[in-house]
Amino acid sequence: MSANAICGYAGKILRVDLTNERITEEVWDEATLRKWVGGVGFGAKVLYEEVPPGVRWNDPANRLIVASGPFGGTMVGGSANISFSTKGCLTNGATSTQANGFMGAFMKSSGADAVIFEGIAGRWVYLYIHDGTAELRDARHLLGKNTWETEDEIKAELGYADRQMSVFCIGPAGENLVKYAGIFGDKDHCAGHNGIGAVMGVKKLKAFCAPLGRTPVKVAAPKKLLPSIEAIWRDVQKDPGGKRIFDFGTAGSYETGEQRVAAGTLPVKNYLTNLYPEARLMTCQYVRERWSATPKPCWACGSHHCHMITITDGPYKGLKVEEPEYEMFAAWGPLVGNTDPAETLVISNLLTLLGLEGNEAGFITSMVIELYEKGVLTKEDTGGLELKWGNIGAMRTLLERITRREGAFADMLAEGIRHAAETLGEEAKNCAVYTMKGHAPRGHDHRAFWREMFDTATSDVGTYSSSYLGPPDPDTHSLKDRFSPEEVSTHIAKTKGRRQFEDALGVCSFCVRAPMRFLLEAFNSITGWDFTVKEAQDVGLRVANLMRAFNLRHGVGADLETPSPRWGSTPVDGPAKGISIAPHWDAMLDTYYRLMGWDRQTGKPLPETLRALELDSVVADLWRDTKV
Secondary structure: OOHHHOOOOOOOEEEEEOOOOEEEEEOOOHHHHHHHOOHHHHHHHHHHHHOOOOOOOOOOOOEEEEEOOOOOOOOOOOOOOEEEEEEOOOOOOEEEEEEOOOHHHHHHHOOOOEEEEEOOOOOOEEEEEEOOEEEEEEOHHHOOOOHHHHHHHHHHHHOOOEOOEEEEEOOHHHHOOOOOEOEEEOOOEEEOHHHHHHHHHHOOEEEEEEEOOOOOOOOOOHHHHHHHHHHHHHHHHHOHHHHHHHHHOHHHOOOOHHHHHHHOOOOEHHHOEOOOOOHHHHOHHHHHHHOEEEEOOOOOOOOOOOEEEEOOOHHHOOOEEEOOOHHHHHHOOHHHOOOOHHHHHHHHHHHHHHOEOHHHHHHHHHHHHHHHHOOOOOHHHHOOOOOOOOOHHHHHHHHHHHHHOOOHHHHHHOOOHHHHHHHHOHHHHHHOOOEOOOOOOOOOOHHHOHHHHHHHHHOOOOOOOOOOOOOOOOOOOOOOOOOOHHHHHHHHHHHOOHHHHHHHHOOOHHHHOOOHHHHHHHHHHHHOOOOOHHHHHHHHHHHHHHHHHHHHHOOOOHHHOOEOOOOOOOOOOOOOOOOOOHHHHHHHHHHHHHHHOEOOOOOOEOHHHHHHOOOHHHHHHHOOOOOO
16 A cells, blocks of 8 residues: 555655755655554654764754654644654753644645644745645845734735644744744644754744645544544543643643642742632633633634633723733743732733744743842842842743843853753752653642653653543552552553653644543544554653653653752642652652663663564664673
């Protein structure tokens, strides 16, 4: 069977040589597609095979892989997800991050399953995919424009109305190589982890875009697919967590913000406390009750997640902004000591326009505020800014300076939280929240959320990469006690592979919070294959182990799999008061490495683990000096 005839795929990979401004096409055979599926699977394969040790994140030889998957552009809800893979600039290691919206569907209907960017352009360009072909266009007139302006101008230039074309781009932060710049698309969707926007910036790639094309995705058994989609949606809404996200998105993942306070997972004032009485103000429920909310769903998605908000009172009356995700409510509310939801909406939207990833920006800002409040930093250090808890005006100015790398202080903060903490000294290193691999975590107080802390610290993709919190599933390991070292480490190992498989499918993970059998029924209906649960899990584990092998070869080792002092500290109040993960960390690593089939001392996947996943060639790379 030729690749063009394989259901679920457009049948073509675009390779864009930015240095020579040359675009070529590749066709992968069915065996390759079945082994890697799509999305992060494609990314892991290309990254490992084409980016050898010694290549840094800003090297022309680094790759940026943008890939959909077999679900992309089908009737499955949220099936326009795209996965970005590269060597990131915060960890100088493997990166995988996803974004929703429309690109995955539009790119495939325009003729491409994935795009591999290599080299560095001699001028600023953007990629235009359309009608089964692609071209590089001059982007110099877009320099300095924010993400919304860039999207609007490209659509106007090419003659497309809103929602007829998907545009993903970088803002000024990516142009200036801020190391936590993200890639933003369809106005309010972000692929943000490990400085992926800076990678796009160093390549002088301002944007890439695709309209809704003329070639629908071919589905092997459409009559079987519809019942599978219905089964997935029933389970999503039957599960309490899935239903809350269906109704309100991530910022409604608890009925009220107070429930995060009750769980101890809301990050407040840089982890100095867990008390935040104003929590409900930082939820979608409150925002939609108070102001005007207009739904803005992604491709084929029936959930009530994404919205645009028009502020109808106060100093920002009439301003239209994106509704923040939970993590932006957390970062620009409790984490920085702010209690005004309007200010949270405005600063969150500012981050999108500037092209900054909000988790890293939030933890950097809260660290700086704590140091300023303690007198470690002064106005002379901050360039005249009075960086105190809740002073949103000063924070906005700081973020704009960081985006422009304006002044020595902002330039230093633009390098990321680990670099900033190490530069500012011991007090900063003791209060900064970050992984020792070099990036900030997502916006929770993970001291009461061990599952995600442990997963993030041991992940090989610049963010967390495991776990399943959907309805009961006999094929996916559940977690019963969030403070059990044995259960948490076992859960992370046993669910490794589930999320990677989802990220290979080209679908929003919130739309497939359902038992694996329903995902596979849909997957097999689309592709015409006969995937089993074991085969799907192997795809995910293959990706996870290959990303780990990549990191080990590039110097990102197991010795870095610990939290920073503040991140791993013991809460002083709240429901997790006095409970500490630190005494259990080494034992958790023992359990995790053993269940993953990795060597405890080096973190290397064992030869038998790699061979079982059809990664025989990687054995020689990792165990070259060892008789195996």
